[in-house]
Structure formats: C-alpha cells, structure tokens
Amino acid sequence: MSAASIDGKAFAAGLRARIAERVPTFRKATGRAPGLAVVLVGEDPASAVYVRSKGKQTREAGMESFEHKLPADTDQATLLSLVEQLNMDPAVDGILVQLPLPAHIDADEVLLRIDPDKDVDGFHPVNAGRLATGLPGFVPCTPLGCLMLLEDRLGDLSGLDAVVVGRSNIVGKPMAALLTAKSCTVTVAHSRTHNLPHYLRHADIVVAAVGRPHFVKGEWLKPGATVIDVGINRTENGLTGDVDFDSAASVAGAITPVPGGVGPMTIAVLLRNTLVAAHRREGVALEEGDI
Numbered sequence: 001m002s003a004a005s006i007d008g009k010a011f012a013a014g015l016r017a018r019i020a021e022r023v024p025t026f027r028k029a030t031g032r033a034p035g036l037a038v039v040l041v042g043e044d045p046a047s048a049v050y051v052r053s054k055g056k057q058t059r060e061a062g063m064e065s066f067e068h069k070l071p072a073d074t075d076q077a078t079l080l081s082l083v084e085q086l087n088m089d090p091a092v093d094g095i096l097v098q099l100p101l102p103a104h105i106d107a108d109e110v111l112l113r114i115d116p117d118k119d120v121d122g123f124h125p126v127n128a129g130r131l132a133t134g135l136p137g138f139v140p141c142t143p144l145g146c147l148m149l150l151e152d153r154l155g156d157l158s159g160l161d162a163v164v165v166g167r168s169n170i171v172g173k174p175m176a177a178l179l180t181a182k183s184c185t186v187t188v189a190h191s192r193t194h195n196l197p198h199y200l201r202h203a204d205i206v207v208a209a210v211g212r213p214h215f216v217k218g219e220w221l222k223p224g225a226t227v228i229d230v231g232i233n234r235t236e237n238g239l240t241g242d243v244d245f246d247s248a249a250s251v252a253g254a255i256t257p258v259p260g261g262v263g264p265m266t267i268a269v270l271l272r273n274t275l276v277a278a279h280r281r282e283g284v285a286l287e288e289g290d291i
C-alpha cells in the first residue's frame with residue numbers, strides 16, 4: 001500500500017486565491033487594503049527567507065506589507081516601542097514578530113505587548129485562552145493549516161483518534177485544542193512520553209511537531225492513518241520533516257510531504273488571519289467559514 005500525498009502547496013495556493021478575491025470588497029468598504037506588519041530582529045538566514053516570502057505573498061494577495069528589519073543587538077525597549085507603534089497604527093491589521101528572537105530579548109514579554117486583536121499569529125495568551133474556551137480569536141497559523149488539510153481529506157473528524165507529537169505553545173498545544181474542538185479523542189505526546197508507538201498504533205490522525213528529522217516511523221502507525229508532518233529540519237540532504245517519509249508512506253493512507261505540505265499552509269493562513277483581523281477591526285462583514 002502506498003499513501004496519497006497531501007498537496008499542501010496546491011491547497012495553500014487555492015486559499016490565497018480565495019483570500020485575494022475578498023480584498024477588493026474590503027478596499028471598497030474602507031478605502032484601504034488590509035495591512036500586515038512583520039518584524040524581524042537579526043539576520044537568521046532561514047527567518048529572512050520566511051519574512052521575504054511572507055511579504056511577497058501578502059502583496060500578491062492585494063494586501064499591504066510593512067516590513068521592519070532591526071539589527072541583532074536591538075534592545076528590548078526599542079522592540080517594545082515598535083510593537084506599541086504598530087498597535088496604534090490604523091493601517092496595520094496584523095502584527096507578526098518573527099521567532100526565534102535573539103537570546104537577550106524576552107520573547108514572552110514581546111508577544112504579550114501585541115494587541116490581541118492584531119495578533120494574527122495567535123500567540124498572545126488571550127488568544128490561547130480564547131481557543132481553549134471556544135471564543136472567537138486568532139488561532140496559530142500552522143495548526144489551523146493542518147486542520148484545514150485534515151478536514152479536506154477526511155471530512156468530519158468527529159470520534160477519530162488523534163495523536164499530536166509535541167506540546168509547544170505554537171504548534172502542539174493549539175493543534176490539540178483544535179482537534180478536541182472537532183470532537184477527536186486527542187492524545188498529546190512529548191519527550192517524557194513512555195512508549196509512543198503504543199499510542200500511535202491506534203491513531204487515525206497523527207500530527208508530528210517534534211523538531212527531529214525522521215522521528216516518527218512507519219512501523220508505529222495504524223494502517224491507513226492520515227499523517228501531518230509539521231517538521232522543518234535542515235539537514236545535509238536538504239529540508240526534511242519529523243516523519244520518516246518512506247516507511248510512513250508504505251503504511252499511512254495519506255501524508256504531507258516536506259517541503260510542499262504544512263509550510264505553505266502556514267503563510268496562507270497568516271494571510272487569512274490578516275484578512276479576518278482587518279474585517280473585524282473595521283466592522284466589515286466577512287463570511288469566515290467560506291474562505
């Protein structure tokens with residue numbers, strides 16, 4: 001048996017096209033485009049690539065991109081005052097501070113200062129709380145993108161067994177909250193989990209967000225499982241996920257490739273969240289479920 005490949009790149013392109021279709025109506029209603037501000041501190045090459053790609057896709061969707069590149073030695077107070085300025089700027093609907101930040105910066109403090117109504121990354125504790133309690137807010141882009149791929153593939157997720165490997169605030173925890181809200185039975189595994197294969201054996205859905213190349217093996221999976229590989233690992237052999245793709249593809253029903261799976265979804269959902277933020281801030285109606 002050979003798994004279907006879940007084409008996140010194509011799904012993301014379709015999502016960006018649906019977003020771009022909504023921008024002219026917003027422009028007519030408000031006289032301006034939705035705006036996304038991206039803040040990059042330092043010169044991490046991978047971060048610079050993502051930020052460029054975000055800016056390009058933002059403009060291609062007809063939105064305005066505000067890019068702020070600060071030197072690696074920027075101090076906390078300077079970064080916080082930039083965040084404050086972006087909070088106050090009426091042309092800015094979404095604010096993304098690219099992670100990781102340099103070690104001398106307190107990242108939690110920076111994320112806390114972003115206006116939750118402009119927090120298109122969904123990293124502010126207010127938005128984490130809204131997700132946990134089922135209130136409208138902003139959901140982190142990567143897990144929301146994973147959910148879109150899962151629902152596209154499987155339809156209703158109700159009653160399915162899901163295992164999320166990883167419990168970070170950006171991926172694992174919000175992924176578990178989303179799958180719980182969709183009535184999956186969710187297990188969250190992490191570095192202290194005893195006998196991960198035991199849990200994976202029963203999982204209809206596996207989301208791997210570990211940060212270790214080839215970590216999840218095909219032999220651990222339930223035949224026919226849907227596998228979402230969030231991992232982005234740079235190795236000598238190029239970009240690779242957290243799932244051992246070849247062994248997993250011979251057991252799973254469907255699997256996301258790396259690259260071309262979850263990564264492109266993250267940026268497309270960022271644009272979606274920015275479009276939603278702009279409409280909410282201006283009080284312009286948007287049928288969010290249709291996007």
Ligand SMILES: NC(=O)C1=CN([C@@H]2O[C@H](COP(=O)(O)OP(=O)(O)OC[C@H]3O[C@@H](n4cnc5c(N)ncnc54)[C@H](OP(=O)(O)O)[C@@H]3O)[C@@H](O)[C@H]2O)C=CC1
Nearest residue numbers: 142166167168171190191209210211230231232262263266
């Ligand atoms: N495609 C995309 O758009 C994105 C991709 N990523 C990628 O996803 C991956 C995960 O990112 P992120 O969540 O931020 O990473 P973190 O390092 O914050 O979290 C990794 C998680 O994996 C768990 N873990 C580590 N080792 C093991 C193990 N041996 N067995 C089980 N669990 C383990 C950790 O457990 P513990 O909590 O116990 O330490 C932790 O919860 C990375 O490769 C990252 O690059 C991230 C964001 C976006």
Ligand SMILES: Nc1nc(=O)c2c([nH]1)NC[C@@H]1CN(c3ccc(C(=O)N[C@@H](CCC(=O)O)C(=O)O)cc3)C=[N+]21
Nearest residue numbers: 050096097098099100121232259260261263264266267
């Ligand atoms: N505040 C913040 N928000 C983030 O959402 C955020 C962040 N910081 N820091 C870093 C991680 C990682 N991340 C990715 C985005 C796109 C791809 C992506 O497009 N990947 C392509 C390949 C890109 C390549 O070749 O490097 C793919 O998988 O096909 C991957 C990873 C967002 N992150």
Ligand SMILES: [Mg+2]
Nearest residue numbers: 140141142266
């Ligand atoms: Mg993200």
